[in-house]
Amino acid sequence: MNILIVEDEPNYADTLEMFVDELGYHITGLAEEGQKALKLFRENAPDLVLLDINIEGEMSGIDLARIFQAERPTPVIFITSYDDKETFNKAKETVPCDYLIKPFDPDQLERSMELATVRAYAPSPDEDVFEDNRHVVLGKDFFFVKERNKLVKLMIADILWVSVEDKYCILHAEGKKFVIRQSLKELAEKLNPQEFVQTHRSHIVNIKKVEDIDLAQYTIAIAGEEIPLGKSYKENLLYRLQTL
Incomplete structure (x- = not known):
């Protein structure tokens, strides 16, 4: 599964990169600001985006999510330090698969990534959801x-x-x-x-x-x-x- 990471804090970017790599997924790109993220998104067509809200440049993560969904609907998981209701409500308008607060729990992120994939690519709500380790x-x-x-x-x-x-x-x-x-x-x-x-x-x-x-x-x-x-x-x- 191809993952795009958008994160401008080096420590969190390194942690996400290491975590995704340990899960065996392929990282299509790592961006710290909007224009680079948009370029990587268009060039590599990721299956899932791990997206910080407060990133470098003029665009926020929420702005990026809107563009992503308009161009090619793709599951997005927000990973952010913002836990206020106003930011959450704005992010919710982009219909993300999850909204995780830093510092994130690796097990929680792993489950969120799996569920995001199921929700985004299963053909219907009745589709079986990974009942065991081989589905x-x-x-x-x-x-x-x-x-x-x-x-x-x-x-x-x-x-x-x-x-x-x-x-x-x-x-x-x-x-x-x-x-x-x-x-x-x-x-x-x-x-x-x-x-x-x-x-x-x-x-x-x-x-x-x-x-x-x-x-x-x-x-x-x-x-x-x-x-x-x-x-x-x-x-x-x-x-x-x-x-x-």
Whole structure:
């Protein structure tokens, strides 16, 4: 998950940077004033912004949050020394995911970051929220998969195929595997049917990644691996490949 940090106090900036790094997230930029923060936001498209209110320059953190939400709605967590009601009410107008008072508690910030991601990218209020250490939230073009204490961003286009083991789905990407507690049917409903097709009762493949099909052995080759092809799924797969 890509994080933008906007903080002009060196001690807090270093602390946030260290904390985010320890969680395993990627810091797309660190800014101490508004213009630099805006430039980093536009260039790097962060998934989440940790934003101080009182920063250097003409723009405040609240001003920045308004611009961010107008250009590309992005979850924002305010981290500030201001605990007065007037500042809070102004900040609230930008609809932040949280408003934390310095000195912040690392555990509280970690929970706020996780909840901010769920609220921002879950498709509906009924979407399951990380019931265990292996679950998923779907954004428009990507998944956020929870692994241990961090959220890992996986672009849907990078999924090669999906397989099933017991009650879990395994998302296979180049050199990586992501395990989520979800049925193949539930996952299939979240994938674009123009890009993904079921080829076996326990497999879904990204049809753009198919390298070859062995019609004698009923297997599909993707990234040097053989995926089973069920006889009842063959005709649909061939038809879909012809329509690409």
